[in-house]
Amino acid sequence: MASFARGSCLPSTSASRQFNHEVARPLPCFSRRSARAVQVASASKHARTVPTAANTDVGVWSASENNPALPFTGINGTANPNMDPEKVGVLLLNLGGPETLDDVRPFLYNLFADPDIIRLPKPVAFLQPFVAQLISTLRAPKSAEAYKSIGGGSPLRRITDDQANALAASLRAKGTDANVYVGMRYWHPYTEEALEQVKKDGVGKLVILPLYPQFSISTSGSSLRLLESIFKEDIALSGLQHTVIPSWYQRQGYVNAMVDLMEGELMRFRDKSSVEVFFSAHGVPTSYVTEAGDPYKEEMEECVDLIMQEFKARGNNNHHTLAYQSRVGPVEWLKPYTDDTIRELGESGVKSLMAVPISFVSEHIETLEEIDMEYRELAHESGITNWGRVPALNTNEVFINDLADAVQEALPYVGRLVRSSGSLVPQGDLEMLLEAYDRERRTLPSPVVMWQWGWTRSAEAWNGRLAMLSILIILAFEVATGKSVLQNIFLDLS
Secondary structure (H helix, E strand, O other): OOOOOOOOOOOOOOOOOEEOOEEOOOOOOOOOOOOOOOOOHHHOOOOOOOOOHHHOHHHEEOOOOOOOOOOOOOOOOOOOOOOEEEEEEEEEEEOOOOOOHHHHHHHHHHHHOOOOOOOOOHHHHHHHHHHHHHHHHHHHHHHHHHHHHOOOOOOHHHHHHHHHHHHHHHHHHOOOOEEEEEEEOOOOOEHHHHHHHHHHOOEEEEEEEEOOOOOOOOOHHHHHHHHHHHHHHOHHHHOOEEEEOOOOOOOHHHHHHHHHHHHHHHOOOOOHHHOEEEEEEEOOEHHHHHOOOOOHHHHHHHHHHHHHHHHHHOOOOOOEEEEEEOOOOOOOEOOOEHHHHHHHHHHOOOOEEEEEEOOOOOOOHHHHHHHHHHHHHHHHHOOOOEEEEOOOOOOOHHHHHHHHHHHHHHHHHOOOOEOOOOOOOOEEOHHHHHHHHOOOOOOOOOOOOOOOOOOOHHHHHHHHHHHHHHHHHHHHHHHHHOOOHHHHHHHHHO
């Protein structure tokens, strides 16, 4: 299953939270991304509790299965009396994913309830939750098959928790006692849940670390905008000193860890010199870069250059290619596309290919299913007979220790704006960072073209969407009246 690009996080009306015919208590509308499929605790086994950090390994907070807890549901009207100005916390940000097959449909609802993923015309924007419900229901069987093929759910939560535990242990070994929290975007533990625990633990200095090596306004930027809105609304967080490490692809520790894994995989090939090093990065719509100024493409290309410099410095002279995967919708995404490039490499005579998932630090659906299954099969069909795939970093010791170094280096700059070494986006607190980089809080161009007149792919797509909305309206009308539309029409005529 391909993932979906995440857009801007600007105040808007919030979609209804409804699933399995149960209506949960609505979340406050912190942002356009607040709409979530929140199950009623008594009716859902997917609800999570929020334990104290003392009950988890190495000062790391994560949720458990035992007791219900909704994502952050209120605004604290007073300053946090528990705050210790010297207590350090680290907040790891990631996407999240369904942990079981039963989670797939509500997880998809969370994605499609986001107006930046499915952007309806303003006159019918109120139908967003109904459209999200319909699409998630239709897509769930196919998506569930993809998750079933990798073991029945995404390992992202487990791996991110392991990374958090490893990071806390590394920080402790380096002399910094810190609680490490995990905040996911579209599934448990939600970012709001993590911040609630940050408040309860009395953290006074928080380092915010998105687990995306390269900055993009559609991934890290989206989460940071959500955090910014929560910080502004919650008085209990207003005094929390914090700093954001917006990207860290240029760090030598990260580069070394990537090259270590690449060399390990390269050893499995008989003729190492003939292996094509194939970097596959998550794509974003081209308009994000050309119209909204997203630095993602530039940072990605620089990241690949740094990795290949180290790779070649160790005596490896393989040719390399960068391509972008996981595109959705009819608009143009960053090119070259991974699938097209694999075909072209096969046609050019490449027989050995080593795939490197460059924008992913954890194994998940896009590495385990999209790369390992779909692209591997495509490579074989294209005449590439020798295939290898570099594993994700996960809890690689060099990688984790470098993240710990990054956290320690950031602590002196809590509450200040600094130019990170080699980064295109400055380090600083949320407001200063976004003011420096994204002053106007620009709304991202839609991943789906809104409308074009004539016989275009956009027009055909919207014809289908309008037809789908019409069907929804007709079904709702028939359920409400107990009669078909035609019966009501003929009744009126008579």
